[in-house]
Amino acid sequence: MGTESNFQVRLAARPEGVPTRQNWEMSQTEIAWPSDGEVLVKTAFISIDPAMRGWLRDAKSYLPPVAIGEVMRASGVGTIIASKHPDLKEGDQVVGHVGVQSHALVQGAALRTVSEEVAPLSTFLGALGMPGMTAYFGVTDVGALEIGDTVLVSAAAGAVGSIAGQVARNRGAGRVVGIAGSDEKCRHVVESLGFDAAINYKTESVGKKIEDHCPAGIDVFFDNVGGDILDDALSCLRQGARVVLCGAISQYNNLGNVRGPKNYLSLLVNRARMQGFIVSDYSDQYGSAVGEMAGWLAEGRLRHRETTVQGLETFPETFQRLFSGEKIGKLLIRV
Numbered sequence: 001m002g003t004e005s006n007f008q009v010r011l012a013a014r015p016e017g018v019p020t021r022q023n024w025e026m027s028q029t030e031i032a033w034p035s036d037g038e039v040l041v042k043t044a045f046i047s048i049d050p051a052m053r054g055w056l057r058d059a060k061s062y063l064p065p066v067a068i069g070e071v072m073r074a075s076g077v078g079t080i081i082a083s084k085h086p087d088l089k090e091g092d093q094v095v096g097h098v099g100v101q102s103h104a105l106v107q108g109a110a111l112r113t114v115s116e117e118v119a120p121l122s123t124f125l126g127a128l129g130m131p132g133m134t135a136y137f138g139v140t141d142v143g144a145l146e147i148g149d150t151v152l153v154s155a156a157a158g159a160v161g162s163i164a165g166q167v168a169r170n171r172g173a174g175r176v177v178g179i180a181g182s183d184e185k186c187r188h189v190v191e192s193l194g195f196d197a198a199i200n201y202k203t204e205s206v207g208k209k210i211e212d213h214c215p216a217g218i219d220v221f222f223d224n225v226g227g228d229i230l231d232d233a234l235s236c237l238r239q240g241a242r243v244v245l246c247g248a249i250s251q252y253n254n255l256g257n258v259r260g261p262k263n264y265l266s267l268l269v270n271r272a273r274m275q276g277f278i279v280s281d282y283s284d285q286y287g288s289a290v291g292e293m294a295g296w297l298a299e300g301r302l303r304h305r306e307t308t309v310q311g312l313e314t315f316p317e318t319f320q321r322l323f324s325g326e327k328i329g330k331l332l333i334r335v
């Protein structure tokens with residue numbers, strides 16, 4: 001390993017609101033050697049995900065909070081440079097929770113091997129990774145998409161939303177409409193990703209535009225955002241609609257309580273349902289979903305974009321871009 005050391009980003013203090021540089025501590029430590037069952041991964045890309053904001057909150061959730069002083073939890077992809085796991089060897093490329101660091105000691109059993117022959121490595125953190133799986137199972141299973149459905153997707157230019165709209169279209173949706181935060185993103189969603197229409201929630205009246213673009217109402221609302229956008233969509237549901245509660249990024253940095261939907265009685269009158277899910281519940285089915293999505297990628301029926309920032313030292317500002325929206329598609333750090 002020569003003179004290399006491990007560059008790590010640790011949680012220094014719990015954030016209030018959007019995390020800033022003061023919440024993080026950067027350090028260089030010696031690279032540790034794997035014990036039995038472990039592998040040493042040299043990370044290539046770190047995934048920057050909204051879920052990371054939830055992991056900073058000292059509250060009960062589907063994973064324990066990151067402790068003060070701990071390396072920040074993050075998914076990443078990289079190459080094994082030392083192995084004490086019987087099924088993994090030096091040179092294998094893997095994806096998993098490696099943390100925001102240049103070198104990660106990880107239990108081999110917690111990693112999934114990936115192949116650059118299928119797609120470039122970074123794709124396994126985006127379209128063929130956790131966000132892609134979230135989009136796929138959110139649309140097909142939680143959203144119970146049916147042929148001809150009208151589908152509305154919020155944060156439609158993001159990692160999950162951009163794929164969710166395309167999964168819906170490829171699986172037979174009649175109409176797919178996106179909501180995003182700039183004209184550039186709206187153009188991208190329609191012209192590059194093939195959505196039928198897009199709404200700029202920062203400059204247009206969302207409720208009015210949903211009515212224009214979904215005149216018969218919404219069958220599936222794939223929500224990544226919550227707040228006002230969820231309320232506007234709830235008021236345009238069709239009978240029997242499914243609201244997929246994927247995320248609520250507009251609420252993640254709230255200093256007070258999370259704001260609930262005002263228009264929830266629309267679920268009652270429309271005999272609709274709203275259901276949350278966590279993508280890892282579907283991990284035993286990732287293989288077949290990746291197979292179908294890799295086929296779409298090869299056929300040009302699934303497009304994806306990445307915003308890649310160079311260097312782990314940029315982590316504090318790169319993380320903020322999730323909340324400012326200064327990126328298109330999947331946000332990554334190249335290590």
Ligand SMILES: NC(=O)c1ccc[n+]([C@@H]2O[C@H](COP(=O)([O-])OP(=O)(O)OC[C@H]3O[C@@H](n4cnc5c(N)ncnc54)[C@H](OP(=O)(O)O)[C@@H]3O)[C@@H](O)[C@H]2O)c1
Nearest residue numbers: 050134155158159160180181224247248249250278279325
């Ligand atoms: N349930 C699960 O298992 C699961 C798994 C993965 C992700 N998720 C959730 O899915 C959602 C999307 O995740 P992602 O990785 O694809 O992130 P992303 O959409 O790539 O990035 C976040 C985007 O959210 C938009 N945004 C930020 N603040 C906003 C606000 N106040 N109001 C409206 N839009 C706002 C921004 O786009 P604009 O420029 O368009 O505003 C930003 O680019 C998140 O809520 C995440 O927590 C859930």
